[in-house]
Amino acid sequence: MGCAPTPKAITAQKATPPKTNPPLVATASKPPQWFVEDASFWIDPTESGMHRGVAGVRFETQGRRIVGVADEPTNLDGAHNAPPWSAHGKEPCRYVFWRDNEVFGAAEWLGKARSVGTLPTAVYGTFDWLRGVGLMSASGMFVVQAETCAVDKLEIKNAAAAFASSTERALVLTALGHARLTVDGAKTFSDVTNELPSAVLLGRAGGDLHVSTGTDELFVVNAQGISRAGKRLEYRPHNEPPPDPEDRWPAEHGTTSPLEAAVTNGLLLPSGEALAADGGLVARVSLETGRATEILRFGSEGETCMPVAVSDRALVVCEVGRRASVIDAGSGQVERSFDIEREVVWDRFVAVDGEALGFIGSCDGRNPAPPVDVVSSASAASASTQRSPIFCARTTSGTWVEHTLEAADATDLLAWIPRSDGGAVALVAVPGTFLHGVASVETRGSLRVVRVARNAPPLDVSTYMYETPKLVSRALRVLPDGSIEGWLSSGHSAAGQMAITIDSAGRARQHPLPARTSTLAASGRFALVRTDDNRYFESTDFGRSFQPIDPPPGRQSEPVAASAVGGQIGSLLRIGWGAQTQATPPEPTAVEHTPMLSRRIPPVVRLGCRFSGPPASSRISDGFGLGFTKTPMPQMAPGRISLAGAFYVPWRNVPHSLAGNAEFVFVPLLDLAAPVQRASVPLSRLESNERMSYEIRLGFVLDGTTAWPVAAERFSRCPAALVDEAGLTVPFGECVDDPTVGVAVDGRVFFMHAETTNTTRGRATIKISTAALTADRSGKTNRRGTNLEPLATHYVSVGIYPYKYAAGVRGKTPVLVAIDAAGSATLAPIDPARGTLGPEETLVSLDKLKPGNDAQCSEAPDDVRVLFPFTSEIGLAAKGLPGVRDSEHGGLAIIRWSSRRACLDAIDMSVHDERHEADFSLHIAQGPVRKLVARFDKPHQGKGTLAIITYGTEVRQPVVCEGASP
Numbered sequence: 026m027g028c029a030p031t032p033k034a035i036t037a038q039k040a041t042p043p044k045t046n047p048p049l050v051a052t053a054s055k056p057p058q059w060f061v062e063d064a065s066f067w068i069d070p071t072e073s074g075m076h077r078g079v080a081g082v083r084f085e086t087q088g089r090r091i092v093g094v095a096d097e098p099t100n101l102d103g104a105h106n107a108p109p110w111s112a113h114g115k116e117p118c119r120y121v122f123w124r125d126n127e128v129f130g131a132a133e134w135l136g137k138a139r140s141v142g143t144l145p146t147a148v149y150g151t152f153d154w155l156r157g158v159g160l161m162s163a164s165g166m167f168v169v170q171a172e173t174c175a176v177d178k179l180e181i182k183n184a185a186a187a188f189a190s191s192t193e194r195a196l197v198l199t200a201l202g203h204a205r206l207t208v209d210g211a212k213t214f215s216d217v218t219n220e221l222p223s224a225v226l227l228g229r230a231g232g233d234l235h236v237s238t239g240t241d242e243l244f245v246v247n248a249q250g251i252s253r254a255g256k257r258l259e260y261r262p263h264n265e266p267p268p269d270p271e272d273r274w275p276a277e278h279g280t281t282s283p284l285e286a287a288v289t290n291g292l293l294l295p296s297g298e299a300l301a302a303d304g305g306l307v308a309r310v311s312l313e314t315g316r317a318t319e320i321l322r323f324g325s326e327g328e329t330c331m332p333v334a335v336s337d338r339a340l341v342v343c344e345v346g347r348r349a350s351v352i353d354a355g356s357g358q359v360e361r362s363f364d365i366e367r368e369v370v371w372d373r374f375v376a377v378d379g380e381a382l383g384f385i386g387s388c389d390g391r392n393p394a395p396p397v398d399v400v401s402s403a404s405a406a407s408a409s410t411q412r413s414p415i416f417c418a419r420t421t422s423g424t425w426v427e428h429t430l431e432a433a434d435a436t437d438l439l440a441w442i443p444r445s446d447g448g449a450v451a452l453v454a455v456p457g458t459f460l461h462g463v464a465s466v467e468t469r470g471s472l473r474v475v476r477v478a479r480n481a482p483p484l485d486v487s488t489y490m491y492e493t494p495k496l497v498s499r500a501l502r503v504l505p506d507g508s509i510e511g512w513l514s515s516g517h518s519a520a521g522q523m524a525i526t527i528d529s530a531g532r533a534r535q536h537p538l539p540a541r542t543s544t545l546a547a548s549g550r551f552a553l554v555r556t557d558d559n560r561y562f563e564s565t566d567f568g569r570s571f572q573p574i575d576p577p578p579g580r581q582s583e584p585v586a587a588s589a590v591g592g593q594i595g596s597l598l599r600i601g602w603g604a605q606t607q608a609t610p611p612e613p614t615a616v617e618h619t620p621m622l623s624r625r626i627p628p629v630v631r632l633g634c635r636f637s638g639p640p641a642s643s644r645i646s647d648g649f650g651l652g653f654t655k656t657p658m659p660q661m662a663p664g665r666i667s668l669a670g671a672f673y674v675p676w677r678n679v680p681h682s683l684a685g686n687a688e689f690v691f692v693p694l695l696d697l698a699a700p701v702q703r704a705s706v707p708l709s710r711l712e713s714n715e716r717m718s719y720e721i722r723l724g725f726v727l728d729g730t731t732a733w734p735v736a737a738e739r740f741s742r743c744p745a746a747l748v749d750e751a752g753l754t755v756p757f758g759e760c761v762d763d764p765t766v767g768v769a770v771d772g773r774v775f776f777m778h779a780e781t782t783n784t785t786r787g788r789a790t791i792k793i794s795t796a797a798l799t800a801d802r803s804g805k806t807n808r809r810g811t812n813l814e815p816l817a818t819h820y821v822s823v824g825i826y827p828y829k830y831a832a833g834v835r836g837k838t839p840v841l842v843a844i845d846a847a848g849s850a851t852l853a854p855i856d857p858a859r860g861t862l863g864p865e866e867t868l869v870s871l872d873k874l875k876p877g878n879d880a881q882c883s884e885a886p887d888d889v890r891v892l893f894p895f896t897s898e899i900g901l902a903a904k905g906l907p908g909v910r911d912s913e914h915g916g917l918a919i920i921r922w923s924s925r926r927a928c929l930d931a932i933d934m935s936v937h938d939e940r941h942e943a944d945f946s947l948h949i950a951q952g953p954v955r956k957l958v959a960r961f962d963k964p965h966q967g968k969g970t971l972a973i974i975t976y977g978t979e980v981r982q983p984v985v986c987e988g989a990s991p
Contacts, residue, residue, distance in 0.1 A: 056603070057574070057591065057601035057602060057603065058091075058599070058600050059577060059599055059600075060086075060089045060090050060284055060315065060597065060598040060599075060600055061080055061084065061086055061089050061091055061596065061598075062089070062284065062285050062593065062596050062597060062598050063080065063596040064078035064079055064080045066079045066103040066104050066105065066151075068106050068134070069106050075092065075093075077104075078104075079104040080578075080579050080595075080596050080597065081099060081100055081578075081579025081582075082094055082095055082096075082100075082101060082578050082579040083095035083101070083122070083134060083138075084579070085134065085135065088269075088314055088315055089282070089315045089598075091578060091597075093135055094135075094578040094579075095136075095138070097137075098124060099579070100124055100579075101122050101123065101129075102123055102124055102125065102147075102148065103122070103123060103148070103151065104120060104121065105120075105121050105151035105152075105158045106120050106121075106158070107119050107157055107158055107171035108153040108154070110191055110192055111155070111156045111157055111171045111172075111192065112171050115132040115133065116132060116171040117130060117131075117132050117172070117173075117174050118130030118132075118157065118169050118171050118172075118173075118174040119131070119132055119133075119171055120132075121141075121157075121158040121160075121169045123148040123160065125147045126145065126146055126147045126148065126162070127140060127142075127143050128141050128142045128143070128144065128148070128160065129141060130174045141169060141174045141176055142167075142169075142176035144162050144164065144167055144176075145162070145164040145846070145847060146163040146164040146846050147162060147163070148160050148161065148162050149161055149827070150824065152186070152187050152189075153188055153190075153229065154168050154179075154187065154189050154195065155168075155189050155195055155210055155211060156168070156170055156171060156172070156192060157169050157170040157171040157172075158171070159179065159187055159189075160176075161824060162846075163626060163827035163846035163847075164626075164845060164846045164847035165184075165845055165849060166178075166181065166184050166187060167179060181205070181214070182199075182849055182851050182867050183199045183200040183828070183843045183845065183849065183851040184197050184198070184199060184200070184824075185198050185199055185200045185822040185823075185824035185825045185828070186198040186822035186823075186824040187227070188227035188228065188229060188234060189234075190232055190233060190234045190246070191232060192210060193207075193208055193210045194207065194208050194234065194246070194247075194248075195207050195211065195234075196217075196221075196224075196227060196234055196236065196246060197214065198224050198225070198822045198824070199821075199843075199851070200821065200822075200824075200825045200843040200845075200851070201821075201841065201843055201851060201853040201862055201865055202218070202223070202791060202820070202821045202862055203216060203865055204216070204217050204218045204221040204236075205217065206246065206251075216864070220244075220251045221236050221238070221244055221246075221251065222240075223238040223239040223240055223819070223820035224236050224237070224238055224239075224820075224822075225237060225238060225239045225787055225788035225789070225820050225821060225823070226787040226822070227822075232247060232248075233245050233246065233247045234246035234247070235254070237787065239788045239820020269314075269316060271316055272315075272316040272317055273308065273316070273318065273319065274316070274317035275320070281303045282315065283310040283315055283317040284310065284312070284598050284600070286301035286303040286306075286310070287299040287300075287310045287312065287588075287590045287591075288586060288587075288588055288590050288592060288593050288598050288600070289585075289586040289588065289593060290302040290303070290331050290332070291310070291332065291588045291589070292332040292334055292339060292588070292590070293589040293590050294309075294339070297312060297313075298310060298311055298312060298318065299312055299590045300321070300332035300339060300354060301317070301332075301590075302330045302331050302332055302341070304324060304329060304330070305323065305324015305325055305326075305327075305329065305330050305343060306323055306324055306330070307320075307321045307322040307330055308320050308321060309321060312590070312600050321341070321354060321357065322341065322352070327345055327346070328343055328345035329343065329344050329345070329496050330342065330343040330344075330496075331343075331496050332354060333374070333376040333382055333497060334376075334378050335379070335380065335382050335419065335421070335445070336379065336380055336381070336445050337421055338353065338354070338355065339355065340352065340354055340360065340382065341353075341354050342374045342376075342382070342497060344373055344496055347364060347365045348362055348363065348364060348365060349363040349365055349373055350363070351382070351384075351419070360423065361419075363384055363386065363387075363389075364389070365386070371385055371413060371494055372412075372494050372495045372496070372497070372498040373386075373494075373495075373496050373497070374497045375441050375442065375443055375498050375499075376443070376497050376498070376499050377442065377443060377444075377499070377501075377502040377549075378499060378549050378589060380443075380444070380445045380502070381418065381419065381444050381445045382418075383416055383417060383418040383419065383441060383443030383449060384416070384417040384425075385412055385413045385416060385441060386413050387415045387417060387427060388417035388426075388427040412438045412439070412440060412441055413441075414432075414434075414435035415427065415428070415430075416428045416429075416441040416443075416449050416451070418444065418447050418448065418449045419443065419447065420445070420446060420447035421446070424447065425447070426447035426448070426471065428451070428472045430472075430474070434451065434453045434476070437453050437454055437455050437456065437479070438451060438453055439452045439453060439454040439486065439513070440498075440500065440513075442501045442502060442503050442509065444503060447471060448471035448473065449472055449473070450472075450473045450474075450475060450503050450509065451472065451473070451474045451475070452501070452509065452527075453474060453475065453476045453477070454476075454477055454478075454484075454486045455476050455477070455478055455479060456479050456480070457479065457481075458478050458480045458481045458482075459478050460477075460478050464476070465477070465530060465531025465532075466529070466530065473507070475509060475531055476531065477527065477531060477533050483534065484513075484523075484525065484533050484535065485515070486513060486514075486515070487514055487515050487516035487517070488516075499548050499549035500512045500547075501513075502550075502567070507529035508526060508527060508528045509525075509526070509527040510525070510526045510527075510569070511525065511568075512524060512525070512547050513525055518538070518542075519543055520538060520542050520543065520545035520554070521545070522545055522547060523535050523536075523538075523568075524536040524538065524564070524567060524568020524569065525568075526569070536568050536570075538554060538568070538571070539554050539556055539560065539562045539571050540556065542554050542555075542556055542557075544583040544584050545584065546585060546586055546587040546592060546593075547564075547568070547587055548586070548589070549567075549588075549589065550564070550565055550566055550567045551565055551587050551588065551602060552587055553584040553587050553592040553594065553599075554571060555581075555582075559581045560576075561573070561574050561575070561576050562574060563592075563602060565602050565603065577595065577597045577599070578597070579595070579596075582597070583595065589602075625913060626846045626897045627897070627900070628897055628898060628899055628900030629846070629848035629870075629871045629898045629899070629991065630871055630872050630874045630898070630899055630900070630989050631899075631901055631902040631911075631991070632900070632901055632902065632929075632959075632988075632989050633902040633904075633905055633986065633987055633988040633989060633990065634901065634902070634957065634959065634969065634984045634985065634986040634987070635906065635984065635985055635987070636906065636971075636982060636983070636984055637983045637985045638983040639982070640971075640980050640981065641980070641981050641982070642978065642979060643978070643979045644977060644978045645657060645978075646977065647977070648976050648977015648978065649661075649976060650688070650690060650976070651670060651671045651690040651953060651954070651974055651975070651976065652701040652974050652975075652978070652979050653701075653978065657977070658673070658688070660676075661673035661674060661675055661676065661688065662674050662675070662676050664718070664721065665720045665721070666689070666691055666720070666721045666723065666748075666753070667720065667721065667722050667723050667914075668694070668914070668916060668917065668933070668935065668956075669691040669693075669694070669723065669734065670689070670690045670691030670692055670701075670954055670974070671689075671690050671953070672687055672688065672690070672721060672747075673687065673688040673690075674687050674688075684708065684709075685707075685708055686706060686707050687705070687707075687708050687747050687751075688703070688704075689702075689704045689705070689747075689748070689751040689753055690702075690703050691751075691753050692954050692956070692972065694725070694731070694732055694733065694734065694917060695731055695732060695919070695931050695933045695958060695960070697958055697959075697960060697965065697970050698970070699954075699956075699958060699970050699972035699974075699981055701979060702752070704750075704751035704752055704753070706747045706750045706751050708747075710746040710750060711744075711746055711747065718739050718740055718744075720739065721739070721744050722738075722739045722764075723737055724736075724737045724762075724763070724764065724765035724767065724776070725765075725766055725892060725894055725917060726755070726766075726767040726768065726769055726774055726832075727766075727767070727768045727769065727833060727919065728768075730890075730919065730930060730931065731919075731931070732892050732917055732919065733754075733755050734753065734754045734755070735754050735755055735757060735761055735765070735767070736748050736754045736757075737760055737761050737762065737763040737764070737765055738760035738761070738762060738763060739763050743759065744760070745758070745759060745760045755798075755809065755810060756809055756810065757796055757809075757810035757811070757812065757813060758810070758811070759812060759813060761776055761778065761794075761813065762778040762780070762792065764778065764830075764894065765777065765778045766831060766832040766892060766894055767832050767892075768832040768833055768834050768839050768840075769798055770839050771837055772797060772798055772799075773796070773797055773857070774796050774798050774810060775793065775795050775816075775832070775839040775857070776793070776794045776795070776796070776813065776832075777793055777841050777855075778791070778793075778794075779791050779792075779825060779828075779830050780792065781823070781825055781826040787822075787823060788821070788823065789820075789821050789822065789823045789825050789826070790819065790821065791818070791819040791821055791825075791830075791862075792815070792819075793815075793816045793817045793818075793819070793841075793855060793860040794813045794814060794815045794816055794860075795813070795857075795860075796812065796813045796814060797810060797811040798810050799811070815860075816860025817859060817860030819862060825843075827845060827846060828843045829843075829844045829845075829893070829894070829895060829896070829898065830843055831844060831892060831893040831894070831920075832891070832892055833852075833889045833890050833891030833892065835854070835887070835888070835890075838854050838855070839854070839855040839857060840852050840854050840855060840889055840891075841853050841855055841862065842868065842889070842891055842922070844871060844893065844898065846897075847870070847872075848871030848872045848898065849870055849871075850868040850869070850870065850871060850922065851865050851867055851868065852868055852889060852922075853865050853866070867924060868923065868927070869922070869923065869924060869925060869927050870927075871898060871927060872991040873926065873927055874899070874920070874927045874929055874989045875926065875927065875928055875929065875988075875989055876928070876929055876961045876967055876986065876987065876988060876989060877921065877928045877930040877931075877962055878961045878966045879928065881926060881928075882921065882926065882928035882961075887924070887925075888921040888923050888928075889922045889923065890919065890920075890921055890922075891919070891920045891921075891922050892917065892918075892919055893917070893919075894916075894917055895915045895916060895917075895934075896914075896915035897911075897913065899911075899915075899916070899918055899932070899934065901934075901957070902990065906984065908938060908939040908940045909936050909937070909938050909939070910936065910937050911935075911936060912934070912935035912936050912937050912955070913935075915934065916932065916933050916934030916935050916956065917932070917933045918931070918932045918933075918934075919931040919932075928961075930960070930961055930962050931958075931959070931961065931962065932957070932959050933956060933957075933958050934957050935955060935956050936955050936956060936957050936971070938971070938973055941955070941975065941978075941980060942955065953973075953975040953976070954972060954974040955973050955974075956971075956972055957969060957970070957972075958970050959984065959986040961986070967986045967987055968983070968984075968985060969985065969986050970983060970984065971983075971984050
């Protein structure tokens with residue numbers, strides 16, 4: 026028989042009464058309504074003030090409240106309206122929508138839409154054009170004519186951005202940094218690059234075109250010509266509703282709207298408004314307008330707050346650093362603070378909205394060390410369901426009462442539940458399927474201990490919880506008769522939670538979730554459920570019952586959050602609770618297929634090859650390392666070298682250790698023999714203990730009829746010290762940016778890097794640098810370079826990201842080539858002294874590629890020899906190499922290119938080979954080499970090798986490549 030410690034009563038400073046009526050927990054009196062949190066695209070506002078947008082389907086909103094939805098088509102990716110000069114009435118394609126690469130048109134926003142065409146690749150952007158809507162895709166730009174719905178290819182090579190301001194005037198920015206203007210409806214274009222240097226962003230104000238540059242200048246293009254303006258054009262999504270001047274929500278919290286904060290972390294007030302929190306910000310939000318009407322608290326950096334309601338007032342609980350606080354929402358006065366001395370992985374506060382609040386830990390804030398966990402591997406990453414054995418509960422008078430569990434119960438504590446009188450209930454899950462020698466329910470003063478068998482059906486309580494610890498948990502509550510209801514974490518439920526009731530005698534019952542439940546979001550008595558067959562349900566009684574609700578408009582999404590205010594499903598907010606119809610559940614919709622990866626763009630041209638001899642192979646059993654070795658390599662941590670091979674480093678018990686060697690295994694580029702080369706380099710060469718990336722990236726340099734790699738930086742880590750010494754790369758004393766392609770000309774190397782990932786302020790960059798190339802007499806390689814010297818930085822439109830860039834040489838002039846997914850190619854010469862880009866020239870399309878030994882491919886003075894790092898642009902023909910197909914990893918091609926022809930001189934491409942690769946996804950990250958190398962220059966004339974270098978295995982088979990076709 027144990028003795029329980031006497032609960033401690035700790036008096037808090039009495040809180041000042043709130044300025045308004047005490048905001049207790051309220052229940053929504055209006056039917057649930059849908060609001061849009063985010064939209065793929067916003068379209069023109071109507072005369073009545075409504076706005077139109079797309080979030081899977083077309084909708085109209087009054088503010089953010091959805092008031093109209095179109096039925097078909099669904100799962101739209103975006104929309105655009107025809108510009109005002111091309112849409113005067115009900116043109117059949119006044120509105121244009123798209124889904125992947127399928128395009129639809131409609132005369133009215135919510136009217137019937139019909140399919141008008143399919144593009145070769147997916148749409149990723151839109152723009153206003155002369156007589157309709159422009160569509161941007163990786164295979165070029167297209168225009169949907171507003172009057173006829175015809176989908177026409179915009180015959181402007183290498184366009185990265187375009188915009189029109191009338192039926193006559195439009196501007197195009199190219200992928201090579203040039204600007205072209207038309208004032209005659211696209212009949213002719215003039216180069217205005219000198220007048221609009223570094224143009225990156227286009228927009229329209231009235232009848233004027235606004236052009237922002239990479240150097241933050243603004244130009245205006247109109248009937249009077251081109252003039253410099255004062256302020257840079259600030260990017261704003263097309264036709265998004267403007268900021269509301271009556272909304273007091275701070276701009277620094279703009280990534281979360283007031284309504285989203287109310288739904289995810291909110292409390293419903295009797296007035297119909299809500300208390301909402303985002304970080305340390307707490308505000309009163311109107312659920313009618315979506316505005317923040319009053320800021321109650323700004324908070325400090327790194328602070329997290331949530332509103333809660335007790336029986337007599339609304340409170341705000343906050344945590345920042347090592348301190349947790351309880352604040353009166355009406356007066357803003359701190360009612361109580363808790364010092365947090367130890368990081369814990371349990372929730373901070375427990376609330377029963379409208380009733381009680383408690384702090385998980387000591388009232389003094391000094392959390393004791395947790396008792397020994399019954400699961401020895403408990404960690405912060407796999408959090409134990411145990412809670413602190415000490416709990417501090419708030420009374421209605423503002424005092425706090427501390428409760429402590431005995432050690433026997435503390436090790437199996439599952440949850441605390443506060444009561445309004447300062448009492449508490451401790452829910453203990455005893456291991457096993459039966460309770461042996463202990464009572465199910467035991468009362469010790471104001472502390473009530475309820476014990477259940479952890480594995481007794483129907484509970485089967487998880488040993489670990491699968492949710493991130495919260496600032497406030499609302500999972501359970503105690504009813505007046507002493508029974509418990511609410512939610513428990515469960516690893517045996519598809520939704521990760523189960524709804525339970527434990528009666529006053531300690532008998533547990535689990536309530537069934539809707540059939541085929543896949544996702545559940547719950548907070549207190551409210552919950553949203555989605556099933557595998559796209560049905561939606563709600564519960565307002567802690568999961569005792571579920572009612573079907575109408576699905577959200579638009580694409581089917583998972584419930585994200587729930588609160589007393591409503592729920593969030595995908596990008597839509599459902600304000601309010603209570604299903605309006607108790608009819609039969611809606612018919613299930615077809616399960617949507619959501620691909621894990623984006624669809625691969627098909628090759629522009631396919632190379633035709635055939636086997637010309639039997640394979641030759643070498644194998645070693647139990648080979649862990651890449652390729653054949655006489656003795657097995659020791660097992661080490663593997664990594665991938667792009668297009669070349671693999672590296673291995675010791676398994677590290679000490680993070681970032683520089684002890685041991687890095688082992689490199691690689692195959693030289695464009696070598697028909699495909700030899701395996703090995704090198705061992707001490708990790709201490711790194712001179713830094715930064716963790717190595719799992720992949721070493723390479724840049725590539727064209728040098729005559731061959732190419733060689735250079736070290737490239739990835740995630741701010743440069744492996745040059747290792748790969749240069751290994752002989753894999755030509756040393757330049759540093760890394761180039763990833764991706765980089767270069768060309769060697771007369772003892773110098775010119776590097777080109779297109780930055781399309783860090784596109785801040787609406788701009789991308791093309792950086793050109795150079796370095797000297799000298800002979801290296803160390804024996805490692807016959808080349809060595811000096812440190813890189815920047816030549817020029819060209820600001821270009823962010824629309825360059827679908828383009829691939831290649832480097833080449835014509836005579837002794839370096840050139841830069843831009844290629845789109847359809848094979849259209851454009852060249853610009855590079856000034857060797859300044860790095861500037863000269864006039865653009867159109868090259869023949871890549872789909873006209875021929876083998877270099879073709880009769881039409883004799884040397885010509887206008888040829889440009891180009892090194893093209895491709896991904897999917899060049900593939901393999903289906904016939905000729907049974908079981909072998911091109912890979913998503915691409916490769917390198919050396920092409921002699923001109924305006925008349927494109928001739929392939931050499932190719933080194935990754936492949937898949939079903940004969941040696943049962944699972945195409947297996948070991949790709951660790952670097953097995955599966956590639957086809959072919960050369961068409963003399964004396965090779967189309968000879969090639971299929972090389973498969975995997976673990977302990979090398980297979981090489983001769984091939985002949987004889988043609989190419991689209």
